[in-house]
Amino acid sequence: MLRAAAARLRPARPWRLAAEAAAVAVALLVAFPLYWMVLSAVKPAGEVQSDRPRPWTLEPTLDSFRRVFENQDLGRYFLNSLAVAGAVVVASALIAFLAATAVTRFRFRFRTTLLIMFLIAQMVPIEALTIPMFFLMRDAGLLNTLGSLVLPHLAFSLPFAIWMLRGFVKAVPEALEEQAFIDGASRTRFLWQILFPLVFPGLAAVSVFSFISAWNDFLFAKSFIISATENSTLPMALLVFFDSETPDWGGVMAASTVMTLPVLVFFVLVQRRLVSGLGGAVKD
Template sequence: MIAKKVTGNVVALVVALFFAFPTYWMVSTALKPRGEMLTSGYDLIPFSVTISNFVTAWTKPGFLSALGNSLLVTLSAVAAALVVGLLAAVALSRMRFRGRKGFVMMMLVAQMAPFEALLIPMFLMMRDLDLLDRLPALALIYFAVTLPFCAWTLRGFVNGIPLELEEAAMVDGCGRWGAFRRVTLPLLGPGLVATSVFAFVTAWNEFLFALSLMKDQTKETLPVWLSGFQTNFGTDWGGAMAASALFTLPVLVFFLIVQRKMVTGVTAGAVKG
């Protein structure tokens, strides 16, 4: 029994190190002076540390505007996708109507469609509607991209909540909306948090639509701004790694803000106080 436990812990540690190494490599490279990056070998622990690469990334023109643009389109798209996806998930889980299974299958197909297949029709539609170089149009596309995932995932969480809890609340005097708001919605806290994190990462990292639809440099997002470190004269690896580290901070902050709800939402609303 002890041997199995030790083996499981060792395997888990190896897997964790495997997935954590790219992040460590990014941060350690960002802290290295330019001369140490061009050596033939790679030192896991930098002998000298500098923050000049972070200064270069922070002071690179367009960083703050790209950060604001990414936050605007990502947060608005994720918030809208969560609201609409939650309503769709409740309807698909609790209601019985003609064509429900076909709609669920269509939603799954839409989720599986690659971004590249949607680029040309999206571009033509936005061009015809005169929505190119407009941040609301990009937020609308991110909303359309993340909505199937949000609805599909939240449907599974709603299915996991017994319908009897809502029925018991309605027996106690709550209406259908009151039972959903007081019982089901608090229990969906972990599902909403997990879905919002994955939707946020998807929209935050999106590059193709932002590059194709936003030609104005004042409207570019952080993934497009990051590509500016690669020029015809070479790649500034130190600045690129430092900018990538800064790029991951909003995702980390977002997760730290919402991760508490994954615990508090498990039991809230399950019993009547």
């Protein structure tokens, strides 16, 4: 006990202090754009457009947020974004769970080739596929619909989700599955009542990435929702405040802040599962 107490009283090693200082510096660097976004949202218009920006304000105001919430279509944009992100999260989690179970538990031809194709799909830039996907959505009659936003995000989120969940499914001992069959459990019952709860941390982790990708999307929303403004999503609301001659930067930053809040709420709700999911923890 005395040795443990003495060890706690010893000064930290220089390399550890340096690592902690570097971590704090990186965290501050990453958080600074968020701070500047919120700061610009509460600054008066004169300070936002000033040639000498300051990292503080002595006259905070909510005028920019008032202009955002006065937009009558904001509620519709919010519901559209929620519908798209929710559909992508649920569908990608369900399909990825079943696909990860299949490629892990079953032996079939071209299984390795299929996994390699998942990796290759992740390497293709989204921008390079936007124009071909536009023609694909046009030929399928999905332009100006929310389906044209759900399908691309689902396609891009599935390879990462399947690869991540594959490790969780593989970590569950096969002996557990055999024991469940001996006890009379069917394959379906084992899948949903035993395997699903064990890989749920991984599902939470991939759901966060799928939600953020679909919620913050501007490229597909701008490309596939051309004339039907009633199907526009929340990122499209930024265009209301952007004018090439006199852009309302306060309104843009306020709308961006409002758009970020649901992501933070979703992250807080699943943070415990996310941490264990990224750590690859599987409870027995």
